[in-house]
Amino acid sequence: MAGGAGTAGVEREFEALGARVRLHARCVDCGHRTGVGADLPVILASVVKVPLVLEFARQAAYGQLDPAERVVVRRGDRLGGTGTAGCWDDVEMSLRDLALLMMSVSDNTAADLLFRRVGVDTVRLLVRELGLTATRIAGSPRTVLEKVLAEVGAADPAAFAAVYPTLSPERIRALPTLDPPRTNSGTARDMTRLLTLIWTDRAGPARACRWVRDLMARQVSWHRLAAAFPEEVAVAAKSGTLPGVRNEIGVVRLPDGGRYAVAVFAETDSLRQRRPDLDAAIGAAGRAAVTELRGCCGRAAGQTPPSVSG
Template sequence: MAEVEREFAALGARVRLHARCVDCGHQTGTGADEPVVLASVVKVPLVLEFARQAAYGQLDPAERVVVRQTDRLGGTGTAGCLDDVEMSLRDLARFALSVSDNTAADLLFRRVGVDTVRLLVKELGLDSTRIAGSPRTLLEDVLRDVGATDPASFAAVYPALSPERIRALPTMDPRRTNSGTARDMTRLLALIWTDRAGPPAACALVRSLMAGQVSWHRLAAAFPGEVAVAAKSGTLPGVRNEIGVVRHPDGGRHAVAVFAEVRDLGERRPDLDAAIGAAGRTAVEELRGCCGQPPSPRRTA
């Protein structure tokens, strides 16, 4: 893993990485127990809690929800709609994982309860994971921090903020936002992929929705087409994350979590996106063979 650390350092970034075999638990990584900002990765335990409640009959996944203009938080998905949108709770979950829709995630948090997601991560033994709040709660924390009254006034103030001030925002501090560790996230994925995170139907739904993530340019891009990748990304200024499960045709399954903290606050860093995928592949290749599958051939380029 030392070479992975050097590669990220050369890109002006710090990496926390963990990978584990889903079936035997063999592990590798670097900085795996250091706290990291989850960003949109938090949508995985959120959707898992929704899926569990649906499986237990505590809510109807077809329940209709109207996404109104006042609900919109920016980003992708329903944020771009010009009119009110009506969809099911199940489709809110799909939007939250497939296109990382912040508004969908916020409405889902409102329905299933922030406290129940906190209880879930405790139940699953994710001892280093902290659920601070929903997307709207975190946005309100940022608005208060900079003295903005609403998202529009924050958008006007943001360009004038220094990089140091941006890094000091509550959403950038693991102690004040949704946070966890790379090791916790691969544990979460391994539990989902082995039906130990809840009823099998709930785990299957999360697996299916993660397999439908539209963004494939980080972890999935590093593997050939015959390797299945189900993943969830997370992005903030200076933060680039990806967690997922990689399944080879021979049945080998490995959970991977890569968290990159970047000095450059720019939105477009394809070099870092590629480095995240490469780091995940390096970790998986190190573990290949742990359950009897043939080791991956070493790449020469």
């Protein structure tokens, strides 16, 4: 549905910041929803780690893999960013600790190794099973990076790091990572559907869904969606960031028990990395959507959740 009283001004607020916004929010319990541009394609960036960790948790719950399985993260595995990328030496840890780093600090190498373990095709099948019809899984972080290296003629990540500062803004915006048909992409509506299925234990075994919810609650970064709410409001979220792209999806749980799945995707022509104004706008947009939906539910305790449509 179109934005109502709470979200009517969201587009204008982002336009004033030189950005475009795609927003969708829905009550987890009754399905009432609101949005702005909710069906337009968006770049998932690290938000893709949510379906990835869900597939990992499902395979663990089904006994298809052992989450305690040990993995060595070697220098050649590292993709930059946070987490293991900053380690001097090889690191050995379990698969579930890779999942923790992937979700808490958005470790790209951890995501790549988990994609390798569970299978990219399996994650593609998962999004189809869950009815995320507009979501596209192009590949693991390494696969996406390799497309970029090929695009600019860089032999390896080090060569790309050297050439990147010489690229024009137009050249950067034309890279595969910033083109929805060539990278991991979806829609804001698909992402709130995914969150609703996870929060109602319908995305897989209940223990797998619980595990994903716990991992999302451990995200270290709180300066987007969570920053817009007081401390008594619980927020479990996953952010995603690329040049010109700032995203966050999550579930907001109010003290009265209301639960709201929120997805906010912002794009800007500016490639500046530090945009606290956009981070604050993402949180404000999420808060506006939740405010609009409050009081929508009236769902009796123990009632079967509605089907997740739209």
